[in-house]
Amino acid sequence: MSTIQYTVAELADRFGLTFKGDGARVIDGVGTLAGAGPSQLSFLSNSKYGAQLADCRAGVVVLRQENIDDCPTAALVAADPYVAYAKIAALFERLPAAPVGIHASAVVAASAQVSPTASIGPCCVVEEDAVIEDGAVLGPHCIVGTGCVVGAQSRLVARVTLVTRVTLGKRVLVHPGAVIGSDGFGLAFDRDHWIKLPQLGGVRIGDDCEIGANTTIDRGALDDTVLEEDVRLDNQIQIAHNVYVGAHTAMAGCAAVAGSAKIGRYCMIGGNAGVLGHLELADRVTITAKSLVTHSIREPGEYSSGVPLQDNRQWRRNAARFKHLDEYVRRLSALEKDSNNE
C-alpha cells in the first residue's frame, strides 16, 4: 500500500489554516494527543486535555490560537480544531476498494438499472425496477428490493437490506445490518385476533444521511417515512412507520421513535431515548440519554427524564418511597394546613 503524505504547509494551505513551526514536516497519519508520533497529526479541541500538550510527540497539532504557546510541536491553528481535524483526517482514511461493475456472484434483475460507474459487491441481490445511480457502492450481501433507488455516491457498506419503495438520496452511508423499508407495525384488533394492515408507503432518505449498523427504518402505512438531508442515526435505532425527521438531526445508539412522530431539525436524541407516537418535537430540541418523550415539545431546549444512579441499597429505599409519593405530598399539605391554622 502506498503511503498518503502531506506536509504541514500543504495541510494549512488546503484547509485555509495558519501554521506555526516546521511547515516541511511530513505527515502520514493521525493519532491521539497521547499516542501520535512524529509523522502524525493530532488535535486539541477540549481545553480539558491541554495538559497533554506538554508530552505530545505528534508531528503537528491542530489547536486554537489560545493554546499555541503551550504546544511543543508544530501547530495548525483553527477556529474549530475538531472540525478541522475531521476534514484533515478524512485524507488519511483508506476505504476498501470498490471495483466498478457487478460481481459475478451478484443477482441483478433484468429490469434493474445499474449505473456503469456503480459497484455491486459479492452476493448482492438487486430486484426488479431498482435503480443504482452513478458511483454508488453496494458492499457484499446487500439487498436492494423492488423499485428501490440508491442515489449517486451512496454507499451501503455491507449486508444492508432495502426492502421495497425505499429511495436514498446522494452520498447516503448505510452501515451493515441496517434494514430500511420493512413493514411498519400496523395491526387492527378484530374481536379476538390481530389483522395486519398492509404497509403501502415507502421510505425517503435525504442526501448525506448516515444510518447505523442494525438500525431499522420501517416504511409508511400510506404516506412515506421521511428523513430529510444530513440526518445522522447511530446503531440499533428504530424508526417506526410514518416518522418524519428534520434535517441535521442526530440520534445516538438505541434511540427509538414511534409511529408518525415528527422530529424537528437540528435535534439531538440521546442514546436509548424514546419518542412516543404522533408527537411533535420542535427544531433544536435535545433529549438526554434514556429519556422518554411522552408529550409534544414546542420549545427548543434540553429535556430529560429518569432518576439518578445510586448504590443499590440506597436506591431501593428511595424507589420504595416513590410508590407512595402522592400520599407523602398529601401528608405534607395537611401538615402545612395544620401549621397555618395554629
Place this chain on the structure above:
Amino acid sequence: MSTIQYTVAELADRFGLTFKGDGARVIDGVGTLAGAGPSQLSFLSNSKYGAQLADCRAGVVVLRQENIDDCPTAALVAADPYVAYAKIAALFERLPAAPVGIHASAVVAASAQVSPTASIGPCCVVEEDAVIEDGAVLGPHCIVGTGCVVGAQSRLVARVTLVTRVTLGKRVLVHPGAVIGSDGFGLAFDRDHWIKLPQLGGVRIGDDCEIGANTTIDRGALDDTVLEEDVRLDNQIQIAHNVYVGAHTAMAGCAAVAGSAKIGRYCMIGGNAGVLGHLELADRVTITAKSLVTHSIREPGEYSSGVPLQDNRQWRRNAARFKHLDEYVRRLSALEKDSNNE
C-alpha cells in the same frame, strides 16, 4: 402492472358492509383522509379526525354509521372502520413476486425437504433436514438451519436466520434481520471465568405470528422458547431463552423479555419495555413504554414505571432530590409526630 380495481358495491358485498352513495365508483387504491383522491378509499376510525371529512376528496370512506352525515363522498359503513379498512387495503397490496422453485444461487442440503410449491430466493441456505412446507416463501439471503421447519404459507421476507431447532407454524411472517434460534445467554461462573451452558432446546413459533426486523429470539436451554399463535413482535425485540409468550400478545419495538419469563395471552408490551427473568404476567396485562417489570403480575390491567419528561434544569433539581427521598419521608414522619404531640 395491471391495475387492481373494485367498485364500492363490490367492496361492500365482499366484506358485508353497507354503502351510501355511488356504488359503481371504481376504487384502485387507498390513501389518507387528507390525501386520497377520487379513485381511492380512505377511512375514519378516530372521531378526533372527523373534521377532515369536510375536505375529503376520496372516492369512498369507510366509517361508522354516526359519521355518515358528515361525509361528502360515498361511504362504506362498518362497526369497526379500522378493521374493515385493514381487510380492504390488503386487496391493494402488491407483494414482490416470489417465483416457485429454488433459485440457482441458493444452497440446499440434500436431506432438506422443500415443497415443490415453496419459493427459495437468491443466496438462501437451507441446511440438513430442514423442512420448507407448501407455499412458504424465503426471500433473498435467508438461512434455515439444521432441522428447522418453515410452515406452510410462511414468509421470510429477506435475510432471516433460523439457527437450529426452530419450528415456524403456518402463515408466519418474519422480517429482515430477524434471528431465531440463536444460543440463549447461559453461563456458569467457575471460580474466575465463565463456562457456557449448551443451549439444547429449540424455538416454537405458532401460526400467524409476525416477527419484526432485527428481532432476536433465543432457543431454550433445555425446553423450548415458545410463542403461541398470533403473537405480534415489532422490530428489535429481544426474547431470551425459555420465554413463553401467550397467544395474541403484541410487543412494540425494542421491548425485551428476559429468560424463562412467561407472558400471558392478549398482553400489550410497550416500546422498549422490559420484563425480568422468571416472572409471570397474567393475560391481558398492558405495560406502558419503557417500563421495567420487576415482579410478577397476577391481575389484568395497565402498569407503568418511569418519571415524566421535564425541562432539563427542572428535572435536575427533582432528580437530585430523589436520591434522598427516603430521608425526606422520615423527616415528614418526624414532623407529623411532633405535630400530633403538640
Place this chain on the structure above:
Amino acid sequence: MSTIQYTVAELADRFGLTFKGDGARVIDGVGTLAGAGPSQLSFLSNSKYGAQLADCRAGVVVLRQENIDDCPTAALVAADPYVAYAKIAALFERLPAAPVGIHASAVVAASAQVSPTASIGPCCVVEEDAVIEDGAVLGPHCIVGTGCVVGAQSRLVARVTLVTRVTLGKRVLVHPGAVIGSDGFGLAFDRDHWIKLPQLGGVRIGDDCEIGANTTIDRGALDDTVLEEDVRLDNQIQIAHNVYVGAHTAMAGCAAVAGSAKIGRYCMIGGNAGVLGHLELADRVTITAKSLVTHSIREPGEYSSGVPLQDNRQWRRNAARFKHLDEYVRRLSALEKDSNNE
C-alpha cells in the same frame, strides 16, 4: 445420528465428582428436574427447587452433598452443581457439521490467508488480507472484511459481519447478525451541518469472548475498541467506539455502552442498562437492568436507577408529583424551620 452415551461412573470420573447409586446407569442426554427421563441427567443448583427432587425421574441428578438424602435417583455430588452441569451438558451438544474447506459459493480474496483446517461456509465473503486461523468456522453468509483476523477455533455461527481492522482472539463465538468493526458515530458540527470523522481504529476481541445475535461493536476513532478475554455479550448490545471492556465482564441483552467508556473486569451489566461516554467503572461493579450510569464508579458493588412498576393509575399520581419534588422538599424544610422556631 449415533447416540452420545456415558455411564454415571464415567461422568463422575471425567469431571472429578463422586456419585451415589447406580454407576452403570447409561446417560444419553440432559433435561430439567421436572422433565428428565431415566436416561437423562439433571441438576439441582438452587435449593428453592429442592422439592422437585421427590418426583424426579432423571437417571442421575447433579447436586450438592446437602441434598443427597432427598434424591430418589442416582446422584453426582458437586461443590457447584451448575458449573458441573454446564461441563457435562456440553458433552451432549450436537453442533451442526462444519466441513473443513471453502464452500464453492464463498468468495475469498486472493490475498486472504485461510487455514486448511478452517471451514468457510456458503456465501461467505473473505476480503483482502483477511486471516482465518486453524479450526476457525465461518457459518453461512459471514463477511470478514479487509485485514480482519479470525483466531483459531473461533466460530462465527452465521451471517456475522466483521467490517475492517477487527481481530478476534481464539475460541471467540459470534452469533448471527452481529456487526463488529462498523464505523463509530463520530461527527463534528460545522456551522450548519455535520462532518463525519473517519474511524481509523479497529476492534480487538480477546480469547473466549462471546458476542450475541445482532450485537454491534464499533471500531475506534483512532485507538481500538477493546474487549479483553472472556467478555460475554448477550444479544442486541451496542458497544460504541473506543469502549474498553475488562476481562470476564458480562452484559445482558440490549445493554449499551457509549464512546470511550472503560468498564472494569468481572462487571455485570444488566439488561438494557446504559453507560454514558467517557465514564470509568471499577472492577466487580454490577449495574441492574435498565439503569443508566451517569457518573464514574470507583467502588465495587451494585448500582441501580429507575422507579418501581405500579398500577398505571397509582403510578400517574406519583409520577406527576415527581415533577415538583424539589418544591415539596423546600416546603418540608420550611415546615421544619417553623416547627423548630415554635
